[in-house]
Amino acid sequence: MTNEQLKLENQLCFRLYSAARLTMGAYHPYLDPLGITYPQYLVLLVLWEQDKQPVCDIGKRLMLDTNTMTPLLQRMEKAGLITRTRGKEDTRQRIVSLTKQGKALYEQAQTIPESMTKAVMASEEELKQILQMIPLLDKLIEELKKLVESQKSKEINKY
Amino acid sequence: MTNEQLKLENQLCFRLYSAARLTMGAYHPYLDPLGITYPQYLVLLVLWEQDKQPVCDIGKRLMLDTNTMTPLLQRMEKAGLITRTRGKEDTRQRIVSLTKQGKALYEQAQTIPESMTKAVMASEEELKQILQMIPLLDKLIEELKKLVESQKSKEINKY
DNA sequence: TAATTTTGCATCGTGAACGATATAAATCCC
DNA sequence: GGGATTTATATCGTTCACGATGCAAAATTA
Numbered sequence: 102m103t104n105e106q107l108k109l110e111n112q113l114c115f116r117l118y119s120a121a122r123l124t125m126g127a128y129h130p131y132l133d134p135l136g137i138t139y140p141q142y143l144v145l146l147v148l149w150e151q152d153k154q155p156v157c158d159i160g161k162r163l164m165l166d167t168n169t170m171t172p173l174l175q176r177m178e179k180a181g182l183i184t185r186t187r188g189k190e191d192t193r194q195r196i197v198s199l200t201k202q203g204k205a206l207y208e209q210a211q212t213i214p215e216s217m218t219k220a221v222m223a224s225e226e227e228l229k230q231i232l233q234m235i236p237l238l239d240k241l242i243e244e245l246k247k248l249v250e251s252q253k254s255k256e257i258n259k260y
Numbered sequence: 261m262t263n264e265q266l267k268l269e270n271q272l273c274f275r276l277y278s279a280a281r282l283t284m285g286a287y288h289p290y291l292d293p294l295g296i297t298y299p300q301y302l303v304l305l306v307l308w309e310q311d312k313q314p315v316c317d318i319g320k321r322l323m324l325d326t327n328t329m330t331p332l333l334q335r336m337e338k339a340g341l342i343t344r345t346r347g348k349e350d351t352r353q354r355i356v357s358l359t360k361q362g363k364a365l366y367e368q369a370q371t372i373p374e375s376m377t378k379a380v381m382a383s384e385e386e387l388k389q390i391l392q393m394i395p396l397l398d399k400l401i402e403e404l405k406k407l408v409e410s411q412k413s414k415e416i417n418k419y
Numbered sequence: 420t421a422a423t424t425t426t427g428c429a430t431c432g433t434g435a436a437c438g439a440t441a442t443a444a445a446t447c448c449c
Numbered sequence: 450g451g452g453a454t455t456t457a458t459a460t461c462g463t464t465c466a467c468g469a470t471g472c473a474a475a476a477t478t479a
Contacts, residue, residue, distance in 0.1 A: 103309075104373075106373035107308060107366075107372075108305065108309060109305045109321060109322075111373070112305070113283075113391070113393070113394060113397075114280070114283040114287070114298075114376075115302060115305075116394065116397040116398065117280040117283055117397070118283070118284070119322075119323055120276050120280075120400055120404065121273070121276040121277045121281075122323070122466075122467095123323070123401060124276055124277070124404060125277070125466095126404075126408045127404055129411070138434065139273075139435095140434080140435065141434095143274060146267065146268045150262075155458095156458065157456080163274075163278075164278055165436080167457070167459070168436080168437060171459055172435080172436095172459090175459095188457090191444080191445070191457080192443090192445090193443070193444050193445070193457045193458065194444095194456095194457060194458080211266070213266075214263075214265035214270070217273075220407055221400070221404060221407055222403070227399070227403070230396060231272070231400055233392075234272065234393055234400070235275065237389060237390060237393045238276070238279050240390065241279055241380070242275065242278055242279050242282060244386070245279065245283060245285075245286055248379055248380055249282060249285045249286055252286070252288070252289055255289075281437095284436095285437090297463095297465080314428095315428065316427060316428080324465095324467095325466085325467070325468095326427070326428050326429070327428090327430080327431090327467060328466055328467065329428090330429055331429090332465075334429095335463095350426090350427080351473090351475090352428065352474050352475070353428080354427080
């Protein structure tokens with residue numbers, strides 16, 4: 102009678118959704134002192150790897166469109182973490198650069214990944230198990246990217 | 261010199277965050293025709309399993325607080341999917357019940373899980389791999405719940 | 420039973436996500 | 450070269466998430 106697949110317990114997506122929210126919540130004690138949010142932390146991770154990138158490049162790394170990136174970056178600019186200057190060759194672009202303050206946060210962030218790992222994992226064994234997820238998640242993300250892309254082109258082809 | 265752990269590629273959380281967003285995006289073609297969003301779909305999953313639940317019980321299942329649930333349910337009520345009545349024994353409670361329309365969506369949702377599975381998975385083999393994530397995610401979620409809970413009590417004990 | 424604490428819900432404000440739409444600059448193509 | 454298309458960014462509106470706060474009802478405890 103009842104469709105087993107339509108139960109919350111059997112949904113992979115609900116687990117991803119919950120795990121993502123809980124993880125972001127777990128970052129709070131580490132990010133609050135730096136005065137940044139988790140998405141802002143992600144932007145900083147990208148900029149710490151390579152400074153002075155146009156908005157679209159950061160967006161591609163984070164898989165976020167400009168309608169999310171622009172307001173996010175505007176808030177970060179207002180907070181004094183970055184500057185947004187016009188591109189030289191391509192004047193449409195906005196080059197995002199770290200300020201002194203944005204660079205300084207890199208030092209303070211050094212211990213975050215290790216602290217998070219230690220906080221979540223009860224044991225070495227458990228850590229090993231959890232890390233098994235990474236290649237599986239990468240596979241899933243790859244498939245989902247293809248799927249969402251194909252869904253979009255289908256949508257367009259309606260007309 | 262550079263901290264490898266502070267690179268986007270080495271972040272489990274970023275993968276969870278991305279996978280969750282992409283999955284929700286992949287649901288769009290299936291949920292748009294029903295006129296509901298993904299979080300609303302989750303609420304319906306809970307109510308289809310058991311109708312007439314107080315807000316807090318639904319929130320516990322979805323791990324969402326009332327500050328998220330109340331507006332979400334208000335929108336669903338306005339859309340004619342549910343009703344929110346006062347509890348009889350406990351008058352503080354709001355009992356959430358499916359309307360005829362809300363129940364009717366159950367039939368339309370029957371094929372969603374299978375469609376999603378087929379859409380994402382290239383092969384049986386791949387599906388099997390991805391499903392290996394479920395127990396790992398459950399483990400992680402359990403750990404994160406404990407962690408976030410302990411972080412909260414620490415916060416309180418400051419005073 | 421009175422005082423205290425907890426619980427269930429609501430409201431407000433802020434920061435994301437994201438669809439839809441707009442605009443100007445760059446690129447393509449005939 | 451000039452018109453069409455694509456690209457980079459921005460803005461708007463709606464829905465979520467969630468911290469903070471408020472309030473009344475229920476439960477606990479003194």
